[in-house]
Amino acid sequence: MPRHTPARPVDVESLFPELLPFRRESVRLHPRPGSPTFRDSSVGGPLMWPADEPWPVCTAEHYDPDTTSRLEPAAPMAPIVQVRRVDVPGLSFPEGADLLQVLWCPYAHGTYCYPLPLVYWRDSRAIREAGPTPAPAAAGLPDGWYPAPCVVHPERVTEYPRNDLSRDLEEALEDRFEALLAETGLRYSSHLADAPGIKLGGYPGWRQEPCWPDCETCGGRMEHLLTVTEGEFDNESWRTWLPEEDRAAEETETRWLWESEAFNPTLLDTCGVNVYVFECRTCPHRPIGHWSDR
Incomplete structure (x- = not known):
């Protein structure tokens, strides 16, 4: 709706x-709770991630966001937003791109202890096969710092x-x-x-x-x-x-x-x-x- x-x-x-x-x-x-697929625009849903491209892992020095004192190991980035160009008319996409993907490492980084985001602009037509999106919970990421899957x-x-x-x-x-x-x-x-x-x-x-x-x-x-x-x-x-x-x-x-x-x-x-x-x-x-x- x-x-x-x-x-x-x-x-x-x-x-x-x-x-x-x-x-x-x-x-x-x-965003509203739902079951988006990797083909859909979503918040917290699976991404259309190329199967032949490694999933990004954060290797920066980072800490548990609740304590900001416990050093955490490298962690896979969590999917935050995926948006198809056709769903957001008026948003400026780079030439040749029709897909926006935003991920972040939800651990605390830097002086101000913020999450570390990554942004990808893609041409979905160039993705021949989509690989799996890691489940944040299975990766041991901190609760509350990654969104539940939502349709938008x-x-x-x-x-x-x-x-x-x-x-x-x-x-x-x-x-x-x-x-x-x-x-x-x-x-x-x-x-x-x-x-x-x-x-x-x-x-x-x-x-x-x-x-x-x-x-x-x-x-x-x-x-x-x-x-x-x-x-x-x-x-x-x-x-x-x-x-x-x-x-x-x-x-x-x-x-x-x-x-x-x-x-x-x-x-x-x-x-x-x-x-x-x-x-x-x-x-x-x-x-x-x-x-x-x-």
Whole structure:
């Protein structure tokens, strides 16, 4: 069943025309429990991985994410997202590619103890035979840091900056933001700005100050490719971002919201950590960057 985010209850660009230059499009993936095959777009599902290509293994120094003190051995990368080009019109794919695959090592890496992602752009027509996707549980990876297999229901939505608002623009709009809240109960940051949940493109779902990485090759600022997070909404954002198909008569009850399958369909338990993957679209080999916050 497709998922549809309700129409914005107010006209954001009429109320705040200063935001128009910062408008971006993102693709909400809306993962829901299912049994995707390696041919499908999915979150946490099997990948269309070439049988003659070794599955990637992380050999970097890494630690258990719950203790950040116990050194862990090399581990196979866990499948996070696979997206077919045909399912996400509007997303920028490299020439000749029709398949995006994102994996990560869920152990703690570096000073900030974040997962280490890998990104592959592929031409699915060149894959003659697909090999098996290792089961993360069988590989001994930490529980909660890899998603349960989910089918996806991609939906293109419009976003506006939240934490990426410049200080000058935020101050210029502050009185109108407050007036809107008083009149309608709509909070710009929660209800009108950037979409929550697992998504492609648009603005990262920053919980702290933005930290856009620069490309080590060309020095330019990278673009947001993917946000991976636990929940599709929180106790405020559900009002405008919970899909119409997931709403019920008791939708205003907090208890129902947290028990809803739509809240955390992937069963991720990352201790509130968001993972962001970035890419440089200027350099031909599309180098990636990443960041995490909570």
